[in-house]
Amino acid sequence: MTDFGQDAADDERRLSERIATVFRVGVALAAGLLALGTLLSSGAGPGTAPSGMAPGTAASDTAPGTASAAAAAGTALLIVGCGLLLILPVIRLLMMAVHYGARRRGSRVFAAVAVLVLALVGVQRPSVCCTEPHCTGLHCTGLHWLHCTALTPHSRSGSRRAEPTAPT
């Protein structure tokens, strides 16, 4: 391997180690938050979600004081824990964009590619669909709205989205 190639490999290794450290800290924090959130909200009973909260996250109505406060704290921890996990791939792309952007010209193309991927993820992110067979697009946003209202209106009952299989 040439000095140039060796430098590039060392540079890549440093970036990998930085990303690995961020991921380790992020995953450990998220796991702690999720475990604590699960413990706090486990005493709250199944219930239904209050407005603006996810289903299955409401406090039990049997102990409205401490139990509901614990459930609300638990829900908050679960949201932060999941959110932290979901932001990690985005942080990785940002780190790569900054790293390659600051390097020699040959590496800068990867900074542009990382920004392009971030943009494509950003287009997906606000795109929400109820994914129900008879979706009319009323509550969809982003590309799902375009899809459900304009591209295939009233056609979802005949061929709905495939059911999920084990994530791989």
Next chain:
Amino acid sequence: MAHTSFATAVAVSLVSVVSCSCASAPRFLTAGLANLRLAVVLEVATTAGALAGLLLIASIPNPLLYGIFAAILVVSAVQMLAGRREAVPPQGSRYRALDGTVSDGNGGTARYQVSRLPLGVTMMFGAGTLSALLGIGSGVLKIPAMDAAMRLPIKASSATANLMIGVTACGAAGATLISGGLDLRLAAPVVLGSLAGSVLGARILVRATGSALRVVFTVVLIAVAVPMAARAFGLNLGVSA
């Protein structure tokens, strides 16, 4: 998950995919198995494919979708079982910036080159599209694509694909979290289990030999292909509903 709605299952599945990717990535990155540059290039194709898949939802009949998926898995399994016969040429790589190194199992490292990038990008686009249509992470498609089309070592393919599935899924998963469509009390134990399993899996992958991984992955491909093929013909073998 057996009695949850389709939308809830998809949301939890997406978060689980991201958590698997994030938990195993540090091990792969420090072991030098994941190829960051190749991952980000291929992520353009997978995320673009996922957007295309989003627009194709409901336009392809489910049996046909399952049939295509099963056929791809069977072809991938055959290729995995056959192993890669053609050796990567030692010199003259067209994509030098994407080349990488992988542990050779004896404490040393071996360089590898990326071949047939356009074919790999095309296959990644297809994997991204199927990922959006089927609501899966599609690692089972990405690994054979990198192994067979781009002729990467199986360990590098697995580690790089693992890094990529997190990006493919995080957009849609984030949307479900923001919109309140994620059942947090169901997701939390699933994610915690996924985190633990991924850390363990990453340790095993780093130490396993390439040939052992190839056999395990072939079994996984066939195990997923059989129920998919059954569904294509209208049979339900009890796979998650």
